[in-house]
Structures are given as structure tokens and as C-alpha cells.
Amino acid sequence: MKYQILKIREYAGLKEEAAQWFHSKWKIPAEAYLESMDQCLKNEEVVPQWYVAIEGDRIVGGLGVIENDFHDRKDLTPNVCAVYVEEEYRCRGIAGKLLDFVCRDMKEKGIDTLYLLTDHDSFYERYGWEFLCMVQGDGEPGLSRMYMHR
Template identity: 30%
Template sequence: MQIVPLYQYPQYAERVIDWLWQAFGPEQPRAFFADIIHHSQTPGALPLTFIALDGDKLLGTVGLWRCDLISRQDLTPWLAALYIDEVARGKGLGGIMQEHVMGAARQAGFDALYLYSACRDYYERFGWGYIGDGLEYPDKTVHLYHKAL
């Protein structure tokens, strides 16, 4: 298995867009997620989208973004849009992908990462510290996390 920037394998972009749209925002147009992915494929620049591949099988995706929560633009960068295909879940890939983004953030000169989630307990298992609640547009309470690098 390898984790690589999506820009190295653009043939997977449509599937990543579908995953993000279905998992994180079916109430929003698919074009919104396509725009995010389109603008996250510039080598050496944020935002970045990574994918996990086993041969030619796409297993998951995760992003390293400047901001993932519009109400908290004071925090940067963010681990964002972690998604593992159903057939690959329960095998530790989520943790591996988090570590990959942490390494990419360190390499880019950052000393911390942030993320938000509607769930509790998952990210705490990986050492993320809960720092309070935030507001996802327009009125959904989410949990904010911090990880020192």
C-alpha cells in the first residue's frame, strides 16, 4: 500500500469527489466537492489531497488544507476529509493516513494540525486533543481537535 498525492494519479479524482460528496455533503452540489479537489492538486502548495492505493485499488483519501471550518479561519493547517472505503475500514488505514498528513505538515514547516468532526472519541484514540466546539455553517455544532507535531 502507498499514500501519494492525488495529482500523481488524477484518474482517481472523480471517485474521490464522489466519496467526499456522499460522505460529507450530499445536501451540497457535487460541483462544490469537485472544485475542492480540483484546487488541491498543485505540487508543493496547500491544499493537498492524498490517496491510499493498494496496487490500482483506491482505499481512501485525506486532505491537508489551509482551513476546513469557515468559522475558524484563525486555525491552520487542517487534516480534512478523511475517508476510508468501506472494504478497507477496520484495518488501521485511518491512523496511517493521519500520520502521513502529519508528516507532510511537518515537512511544510508546520508545528500543529487541526481538525473538526461531528463524532467524539475517534480522533482521541490517535492522540488528538479536544479544544472545544465550533460551528459548521449554517448551525451545526462540531468538535475541534489539535495535534502538536
């Protein structure tokens, strides 16, 4: 079966399921995702935005765009966050398609540069992201890698 990428702002009916799905992956309270998705649905601001990859009726991947992904560099905004693909769906290019989709969608909204905080190295470079600097995650003892995409 083929997956499709959907924008939560165009598929409000997915909001509850998507919030629970992101919560199950990142352990951030589902209410925080719901609040952010409600802001997205108001369409007043460009950020936040949320996206899911769906196969059949199952969410198999997703990501969001928020102002700050819990780090000390408040000037590096907006941030792609919560990037996740279900384990059995990995290595199929879904993460790359999601990243490409979000970059194009945000560019259409006038945002040319996106930032991304991660502990991965070499993964995001495959999709055109460039290492920018190390940043301090909120409440984290070590530093994490900050990437940018233009």
C-alpha cells in the same frame, strides 16, 4: 492485498476518480473537490492537499487538508477534512496511517499544527490528536469538536 497512500499532487491521474469518491462520501459537489485538487496540483501553495489510500485500483480511504472545514474559527487553520475509510476496510488502521501520513507530509512542508473538525469523540485521540474546543459549523445548529495535532 496491501493498500498504499498516494498524494494527489504526485498522481494527477487520480484527480477525477478521487473527486467523485469524496463527493460520494460527503455529498459536497465533485466540482468543489476538483477545484481544490487543481489548486493542489499547481504546487504554488502548501494548502490544499489531498491523499487517498488505494488497494489495487480501488480507493478505500482518503482525506484532505484545506484552509477551513466549514466552521466559524477561521484562525484555526489548516484543517484536515473529509476523513473517510470504506466500511469494509475499517478497523485495519487505515485511518490512523492516513492521519500519520498527512501530519508528516505537512510537517515537511513547514506546517507543524493541523486542526480537525469532527462529531467523533475518542477516535482521534488514538492517533495523537488533542481536543481543543467546541466550534460552530457553518449552518449547523449544534457545536462540533475541534482537535489539534502538533
